[in-house]
Amino acid sequence: MGITSSNKVINVDRIDCDGSLRVTLALTAAPDIVSNPTDIALVLDRSGSMTGTPLANMKTGAKTFIDIIAEATGGTASGQIGYGSRIGIVSFASTATTDTPLITSVNTLKNAVDSLTAGGNTNHADAFTKATQLFDPSSGNAKVIVMFTDGNTTTGAPPAPVAAAARAQGIIIYCIGLVGSDGLDVNALNDWATDPSASHVAVTPDAAELEELFAELAANITKPGATNIVIDEVLNPDFAVTSIQSPNKGTATMLNATSLRWNIPELGVTASESAVLEFFVRHVGQNPGTKLVNQSITYTDNEGNQVIFPAPTVSVECDIVIHPEECPAPVDLTIDGCSDSVVVDLGDVYMESLGRVIQMDVTVKNVCPGRRVALAAILTEVDEQGMEYQRGMKAMTLPAHSYPTCRDVLVKCIKFVVPEDLDVSGASTQAMCNPRNFKARFIAHNIDTDYRCCEAELTL
Incomplete structure (x- = not known):
């Protein structure tokens, strides 16, 4: 069969700027x-959401699948699937229908696919039941279900x-999913498919890609496993x-900070098997986005298997x-090979x-004992026309004192930062010595008071 499925998934859909994620x-x-x-049950969704382009593209994909299997088994001229393999068609909407049993006639299979019409709800359980009933338990053939659906279970x-x-x-x-009009529960597909789900589930939001997904699966089914596999990943x-786990098959090596190589000597040569x-990886960029x-x-x-990873x-x-300050513009200078020293005028440097x-x-x-005080400091800058511009406000709580009488309280070191790019003095240049005019205002009042509105509850 060759490579029957391939997948690449990440464990999260959102990270912080320096966040990490796991890639499988x-x-x-x-x-x-x-x-x-191999006996293959093609299980095809014909529910109402498949009307129009999705149904047409699914039919094209399913018929391409049949053609590839037939060609690989010598059936191109005879119109028959050969070497003991068979395909059956099951379609489903509100209920499932066995459109053909397991047969070898390519034309009969294609006609069954072409006759499908869309309408009704989505009954996945009945689809699996009818597909399972196609297989003969006493047959020595391998047994495969290829489930295609574009929506969630509704009945x-x-x-x-x-x-x-x-x-x-x-x-x-295997599950092939199309993200249809009513959405698609990918977790459900992962649950239905053979483990590991990462290599048995393929999902696309684009109906035009269905033929490619069906063709890739069919082409890989016909190949004799895979040997000397090399996968090069570039981030x-x-x-x-940041780290690589030991794969269950082969070896993986980090080539540099953004690339790795996975080598697998052989896979699926004597029996179906999976490699994971x-x-x-960690995000090291500076910009957000998808x-x-x-x-x-x-x-x-x-073997020349064609594999496409998501x-x-x-x-x-x-x-x-x-970045408040730009990097200074460089000044070029050259030192001759035999010079012991060089004197260069590099111009001016500004603060x-x-x-x-x-x-x-x-x-x-006059702050009285046992009373906390709320204090606000407000700073404005004044231009030549007397207009004021906000430069900041600070609010703070002054703790209560326990002196026996009301006292004055000195509040020290209330700091405001006023960058020079906010200068509104009207000077033609912004320099360190330009005079700048400010106004400071203070508001203070007691926080603690024994006054209560009528019937109000006491709060602390």
């Missing part, structure tokens, strides 16, 4: 269909137990590899970063980050 690469391979005859029994019972009988389940430059690699995790990923093997994206949320710090003290008069 997965492959499944199985022996050649010629030496390993019938829960499908997960039915799919689990099929898997328990040795049936391999988007905004990400870096997990690695962790970003592709990988820049590219390539696959090669000795390109997952993650939403990156970064804090606002401000950066000009500004003032205003530190104020204020005395609050």
Whole structure:
């Protein structure tokens, strides 16, 4: 069968600017269909949401699947699937229908696909039941269900137990999902499919890609496993590899901060098997946005399997970063090879980050014992026309004192920072010695008081 499925998934859909995520690469391979005859149930969604383009594209994909299986088993001229393999068609909406049993006639299978019409709800449980009933338990053929759907279960029994019972009988389940008008529960597809779900589930939001997904699965089913597999992963430059877990098949090596290589000597040569690699990456860029995790990923093997991995994206949320000072412009200079010293006039250098710090003290008069005081300091700057511009406000609590009489309280070192780029003095240049005019206001009142509104409750 060759590579029967491939996938790439990430464990989160959102990270912080310096956040990390886990990437999972997965492959499944199985022996050649010629030496390993296979019965395949194509289970096709014809619910109401499939009306129009989705149904047309699904039909094209399903018929392409049939053609590829037939060609691989020598049936191009005869119109028959050969070497003991068979395909059956099950379609479903509110209920499921066995459109053909397991047969070898390519034309009959294609006519069954072409006759499908869309309408009704979505009953996945009945679809799995009818598909399972196609298989003969006494047959030595491998058994595969290819489930296609574009929506969530809307009628019938829960499908997960039915799919689990099929898997328990040795049936391999693959799921192809189209994100339809009513959404798609990818977790449900993962639950129905054979483990690892990462290599048995493929999902697309674009109906135009269905033919490609069906064709990739069919083409890989016909190949004799895979040997000398090499997968090269290159990350988007905004990400870096932080660690690589040991894969269950082969070895993985970090080539540099943004790339790795996974080598698998052989996979699925004598029986269906899966390979999984997990690695962790961290976002090292400075800008937010929705970003592709990988820049590219390539696959090669000795059998020429064609493998396309998904390109997952993650939403990156970064804090606002401000660079108040630009990097100084450089001045070029050259030192001759035989010179012991050089004298160069590099021009003028100006002071950066000009500004003032205003530190104020204020005395609050007649603060009585046992009374906390709320104090606000308000600073404004005044231009030549007397207009005031806000430069800041600070509010603070003065703790109560325990002296026997009311006392004055000195509040020291109330600081305001006034950068020079806020200067409204009217001077033609912003320099350190420009005079600037400010006004400071203070507001103070007691927090603690024994006054209560009529019938009000006492609060602390």
